[in-house]
Amino acid sequence: MMSPLERLVYMANQIARNFAAQGLDVAALAVADHIAAFWDPRMKAQIFAVLEGGQGAGLEPIAARAVALLRDRGAPPPQSAATKKAGGSDAG
Amino acid sequence: MAWISETDLGTKAVPAAPLVTLSIDGAEVSVPEGTSIMRAAALAGTGIPKLCATDSLEAFGSCRVCLVEIEGRAGFPASCTTPVAPGMTVRTQTEKLTQLRRGVMELYISDHPLDCLTCSANGDCELQDVAGAVGLRDVRYGYEGANHLEGCKDESNPYFTFDPAKCIVCSRCVRACDEVQGTFALTVDGRGFASHIAASQDEEFLSSECVSCGACVQACPTSALIEKEVEKVGTPDTAIVTTCAYCGVGCTFRAEMRGEQLVRMVPWKEGKANRGHSCVKGRFAWGYANHKERILNPMIRETVDQPWREVSWDEAIAHTASEFRRIQAKYGTRSVGGITSSRCTNEETYLVQKLIRQGFHNNNVDTCARVCHSPTGYGLKTTFGTSAGTQDFDSVMQADVILIIGANPTDGHPVFASRMKQRLRQGARLIVIDPRRTDIVRTPHIEADHHLPLKPGTNVAVLTAMAHVVVTEGLADEDYIRARCDWDEYAEWAAFVAQPERSPEATEALTRVPAADLRAAARLYATGGRAAIYYGLGVTEHSQGSSTVIAIANLAMATGNVGIEGAGVNPLRGQNNVQGACDMGSFPHEYSGYRHVSDTAVRESFEKAWGVALDPEPGLRIPNMLDAATEGVFKALFIQGEDILQSDPNTQHVAAGLAAMECVVVQDLFLNETANYAHVFLPGSTFLEKDGTFTNAERRIQRVRKVMHPRNGYADWEIVQLVAQAMGLGWTYTHPSEIMDEIAALTPTFARVSYAALDEHGSLQWPATEAMPAGTPTMHVDGFVRGNGHFVVTDYVPTDEKTGPRFPLLLTTGRILSQYNVGAQTRRTANVVWHPEDRLEIHPVDAENRGLRDGDWVLLRSRAGETTLRAEVTERVAPGVVYTTFHHPETQANVITTDYSDWATNCPEYKVTAVQVSASNGPSDWQESYARQTARARRIAAVAAE
Numbered sequence A: 001m002m003s004p005l006e007r008l009v010y011m012a013n014q015i016a017r018n019f020a021a022q023g024l025d026v027a028a029l030a031v032a033d034h035i036a037a038f039w040d041p042r043m044k045a046q047i048f049a050v051l052e053g054g055q056g057a058g059l060e061p062i063a064a065r066a067v068a069l070l071r072d073r074g075a076p077p078p079q080s081a082a083t084k085k086a087g088g089s090d091a092g
Numbered sequence B: 001m002a003w004i005s006e007t008d009l010g011t012k013a014v015p016a017a018p019l020v021t022l023s024i025d026g027a028e029v030s031v032p033e034g035t036s037i038m039r040a041a042a043l044a045g046t047g048i049p050k051l052c053a054t055d056s057l058e059a060f061g062s063c064r065v066c067l068v069e070i071e072g073r074a075g076f077p078a079s080c081t082t083p084v085a086p087g088m089t090v091r092t093q094t095e096k097l098t099q100l101r102r103g104v105m106e107l108y109i110s111d112h113p114l115d116c117l118t119c120s121a122n123g124d125c126e127l128q129d130v131a132g133a134v135g136l137r138d139v140r141y142g143y144e145g146a147n148h149l150e151g152c153k154d155e156s157n158p159y160f161t162f163d164p165a166k167c168i169v170c171s172r173c174v175r176a177c178d179e180v181q182g183t184f185a186l187t188v189d190g191r192g193f194a195s196h197i198a199a200s201q202d203e204e205f206l207s208s209e210c211v212s213c214g215a216c217v218q219a220c221p222t223s224a225l226i227e228k229e230v231e232k233v234g235t236p237d238t239a240i241v242t243t244c245a246y247c248g249v250g251c252t253f254r255a256e257m258r259g260e261q262l263v264r265m266v267p268w269k270e271g272k273a274n275r276g277h278s279c280v281k282g283r284f285a286w287g288y289a290n291h292k293e294r295i296l297n298p299m300i301r302e303t304v305d306q307p308w309r310e311v312s313w314d315e316a317i318a319h320t321a322s323e324f325r326r327i328q329a330k331y332g333t334r335s336v337g338g339i340t341s342s343r344c345t346n347e348e349t350y351l352v353q354k355l356i357r358q359g360f361h362n363n364n365v366d367t368c369a370r371v372c373h374s375p376t377g378y379g380l381k382t383t384f385g386t387s388a389g390t391q392d393f394d395s396v397m398q399a400d401v402i403l404i405i406g407a408n409p410t411d412g413h414p415v416f417a418s419r420m421k422q423r424l425r426q427g428a429r430l431i432v433i434d435p436r437r438t439d440i441v442r443t444p445h446i447e448a449d450h451h452l453p454l455k456p457g458t459n460v461a462v463l464t465a466m467a468h469v470v471v472t473e474g475l476a477d478e479d480y481i482r483a484r485c486d487w488d489e490y491a492e493w494a495a496f497v498a499q500p501e502r503s504p505e506a507t508e509a510l511t512r513v514p515a516a517d518l519r520a521a522a523r524l525y526a527t528g529g530r531a532a533i534y535y536g537l538g539v540t541e542h543s544q545g546s547s548t549v550i551a552i553a554n555l556a557m558a559t560g561n562v563g564i565e566g567a568g569v570n571p572l573r574g575q576n577n578v579q580g581a582c583d584m585g586s587f588p589h590e591y592s593g594y595r596h597v598s599d600t601a602v603r604e605s606f607e608k609a610w611g612v613a614l615d616p617e618p619g620l621r622i623p624n625m626l627d628a629a630t631e632g633v634f635k636a637l638f639i640q641g642e643d644i645l646q647s648d649p650n651t652q653h654v655a656a657g658l659a660a661m662e663c664v665v666v667q668d669l670f671l672n673e674t675a676n677y678a679h680v681f682l683p684g685s686t687f688l689e690k691d692g693t694f695t696n697a698e699r700r701i702q703r704v705r706k707v708m709h710p711r712n713g714y715a716d717w718e719i720v721q722l723v724a725q726a727m728g729l730g731w732t733y734t735h736p737s738e739i740m741d742e743i744a745a746l747t748p749t750f751a752r753v754s755y756a757a758l759d760e761h762g763s764l765q766w767p768a769t770e771a772m773p774a775g776t777p778t779m780h781v782d783g784f785v786r787g788n789g790h791f792v793v794t795d796y797v798p799t800d801e802k803t804g805p806r807f808p809l810l811l812t813t814g815r816i817l818s819q820y821n822v823g824a825q826t827r828r829t830a831n832v833v834w835h836p837e838d839r840l841e842i843h844p845v846d847a848e849n850r851g852l853r854d855g856d857w858v859l860l861r862s863r864a865g866e867t868t869l870r871a872e873v874t875e876r877v878a879p880g881v882v883y884t885t886f887h888h889p890e891t892q893a894n895v896i897t898t899d900y901s902d903w904a905t906n907c908p909e910y911k912v913t914a915v916q917v918s919a920s921n922g923p924s925d926w927q928e929s930y931a932r933q934t935a936r937a938r939r940i941a942a943v944a945a946e
Helices: A004-022 A024-038 A041-052 A061-073 A081-085 B037-043 B095-109 B126-133 B172-181 B215-219 B228-233 B280-284 B313-331 B346-359 B374-383 B393-398 B414-425 B459-472 B478-484 B487-497 B504-511 B515-527 B545-558 B578-583 B600-610 B622-630 B651-659 B716-726 B736-746 B755-761 B844-849 B925-937
Strands: B019-024 B027-032 B089-091 B160-162 B186-189 B196-199 B225-227 B238-243 B252-258 B261-267 B336-340 B365-367 B401-405 B429-433 B450-452 B531-535 B569-571 B636-640 B663-668 B680-683 B692-695 B700-704 B809-814 B839-842 B857-862 B866-873 B881-885 B913-919
Touching (some): A004 A061, A004 B622, A024 A061, A041 A061, B095 B126, B160 B228, B172 B186, B172 B215, B172 B414, B215 B225, B225 B228, B228 B261, B261 B280, B313 B336, B313 B636, B313 B663, B313 B680, B313 B716, B336 B346, B346 B578, B346 B600, B346 B636, B346 B692, B346 B736, B374 B545, B374 B569, B393 B414, B401 B414, B401 B515, B450 B515, B459 B504, B459 B515, B459 B545, B478 B487, B478 B545, B487 B545, B504 B515, B622 B651, B636 B716, B663 B716, B692 B736, B700 B755, B736 B755, B839 B844, B839 B857, B844 B866, B866 B925
Parallel strands (some): B019 B089, B336 B636, B401 B531, B429 B450, B636 B663, B663 B680, B839 B866
Antiparallel strands (some): B019 B027, B160 B225, B186 B196, B238 B252, B252 B261, B692 B700, B809 B913, B857 B866, B857 B913
């Protein structure tokens, strides 16, 4: 069974493989948009950390490009107005 | 609504036709050409006595009670089989007719028990009514002659009896089985006086081919076929129309009551989803509502190894609210979440996601559609712009070609399957793409033109190969594409699918579908007229589930099969309110109406309505919640009406996630498997005990009406409101209609939905518009909702779940007619008589190679886990493929399934698991330890005596 982090890398690569037929640039953008739309902030932060680990830790080229694109757009804030309102720190 | 016996017009309505005017008993009547005299008379308020006629069946003309006189015609024609004609003068009540009818009735009654006062159908018997109507006072023949009064009553079926002594051999049951249900299980056996109704080869009903849909019981004019519950309780005295809580067909029923006691469920003739038909689940399997295992009192415990402690509602609600607040304060705002239920109403689902967004201040809400039709939402929104099917169910009656892929409608959606079979018997052509030879491939009077038994996991390759044929053989509808889609996107897609490596020949070795068969199927789909695609979880529950939905949409657009009646892309939804749960904003990335949480304008509309700031970031999906739990950052989960431990993949992973949480709240009818890991149990209410709405697979919103008070004390929406109030939210709903008003105010696709509109129209198919106030039967008629239809290249990406020497077989899972989902409801009914355990279907060759015989216990093992169950050796599955259901927790089929999931939505890949099968002599270690844990987890502490 994969660890949660291994699963995140696997998910990013799996998304990338399904966009791969569209070519590296288009696919990377599509993967970045997909992760932006469907992953929660902590998962995004984790995959950024994987990328910044240097070696990419298993991210395939399209996925790595996508994660870099997404990171360069700016990480989502760990807190939003809503999550701050609950008074707790963010788990991520 | 008060008890009103449904009007029976005697024969079916005819299609729209010019009106014909005639005279019936001196009154002028105008009806469509082709209408029977019987129906015309009934429409004019004149009931002609009848026995073998009923308006759900074709006229038969056998009972000779409905005779009439027609001026200028000799004899006494049967009014049921005689069509009206212009200027016809009909008399329905004359002295001669009375004599004839009495004579016929004398013959019937001379061979019928005279026990009306003690008969279970007393007061609800057409034979009794007709005897009264014709003024029968004596029987000249006496009762001593040869008769059938000693016939042996068949009580084998758990829900109804057949008493041949009460049977008048009118054939209504036989015709209902043939025409309505399409099973052809009944016949009139013997000739002349020996004629009698027989099930299959004169067998008991239970062991016959009868599927217990109840159509025969409903059609029977006497008590020959009657519900056991009516025999036990008596005839009902009130009826309330409500909607079934089983599959996504959304059948409406008259809940026929005696006081607060439900006597029977009778499919409602006016129901637009089911058109007066039902299946064994909806009609009969509602006894779980009163099952002894139903939990009626709230319970809490500190840890899951403690016994449950019954507490007051106040304590349970306060404890729940305080635990969620405590955990959020300690671990963070996003450390908690919830799961909405596709078995609950739209209003209840809406409230749970509102509780999470407004009360928990995050978007960690998901729903069981995650594990079934989330790829449908993704795929159809991407291509068409709407996360829903394109047609209504009636549309199938206009289809020329029906393509079923990854669905088994005769088991999963039986009432719609009966409609489909009606159309197939009328001559529509059939293509089935499925690894298994499902029943619809060959069933009485139906045989698929093409069955493509593909290797599990190769849907995209098969559909792309079909697209290859369409494009390369010039079968695409280019005019349609130019008018309705983006031509450049089409050209790119067409170039992709036209590549030689996508051809049926190139992919045959991969898909195991003979290329010639695939080409023929593709040609039929593209050129056979109006072609409709129906699909199920065999499409979505794959690592390429979303790609397959998109590939289906591509194929439909390329052939011009979207936006017209008789065609379209039609997901067959698994649970009763999957569509509704998705519509209501149950996904972690979107609000009701499928609008992303990052959309500022949409979010602001909710912020304004709810008076709080809302999180613009997507929340966690169910598997992500479980992962986060095992990482120690997700600590509390509110689960309404779902049993994720049994229904979700890789049971041990689900168990690990749940076990890592500090507070799991389960709101349900029973202590389900998930409740083994729960700290709070809030007893839920059944669909009979609350008001609300369900939305079925055709986007049809229908009322659920309360027919009895909740045995647990509260409807589910009230329980969620209590939790919200305890968390400081100022909810003050007094009726679910107020919740729907809020949904309508905040959701464009529901803008015209209200309980008043639902009562006015009977149901509403969203979107309801000013031009179409009752809703939209066919979507995308004048153009796609998103603008141009969007062709998307779908490359085949093989699953990472591979067979090999250790795991050489492919397991696929599914369900069976008599059971529903995890079986929580149906296992607590007499339906277990048909399916008491999950079994493993295995091909004779694979069984022989392993020394296995039918009925042997086998060990089923995958990389994720192992379980044991009994084998069923059958050619329904291909060599190399095995199949089982997931209805029984003793088997826990999901111990076997893996974490692999759809790339876009994380819908689990239930349909492809590499396994090995071997002989076994007992339960697996996991089964034994799970049984022990379950016994411990379900203990309820005895309440100390006062």
